[in-house]
Amino acid sequence: MKNLKITLPFVAGMFLVSMSCAFAQIAADTTENIREGNPQVIEPPLAQSTNYTKDMVRIKAADVPKPVQQAxxxxxxxxxxxxALYRSKSSDMYLVEMKEGDMTKTYRFDRNGKPIKE
Incomplete structure (x- = not known):
């Protein structure tokens, strides 16, 4: 009986240790941390604002600088x-807004005709 009192807790302890080691080896199912809660969908600034031409002046094709025309x-x-062609009031940026069916494509250029990435 004395042997059983020593053996039973020892076996139970070894079982707990082996289970904790087994669970410690489970691989994570994600590669990055995920924020919990109700995440808000954040759209790029241009997609949020449909009034991105508010600080711009509409111009004619003849008013577009030669380097931009060449581009x-x-x-x-x-x-x-x-x-639709626009020039920024505050900088030397030019915007070209082309409609294809129900889609609108927007391109931006600096005064030297270099495309500006969004």
Missing amino acids: LQSAMYKGWENA
Whole structure:
């Protein structure tokens, strides 16, 4: 009986230790931390605001600087002459807003005709 009093707690302890080691080896199912709660969907600033032309002045194709006109000669910008063209009031940025069906594509250029990434 004395042997059983010593053996039973020892076996139970070894079982607990082996189970904790087994659970410690389970791989994480995510590669990055996930914030809990009700995450708010954050859209890029341009997608949030449909009034991104508020600080811009609409211009004619003839008013677009030559370097920007040369950049717009690419096949990607075909039909730019009929697009909505804007110049920023606060900087030398030009915006071309081309409509294709129900989609609108927006392109930005600096005064040297270099595309500005969004």
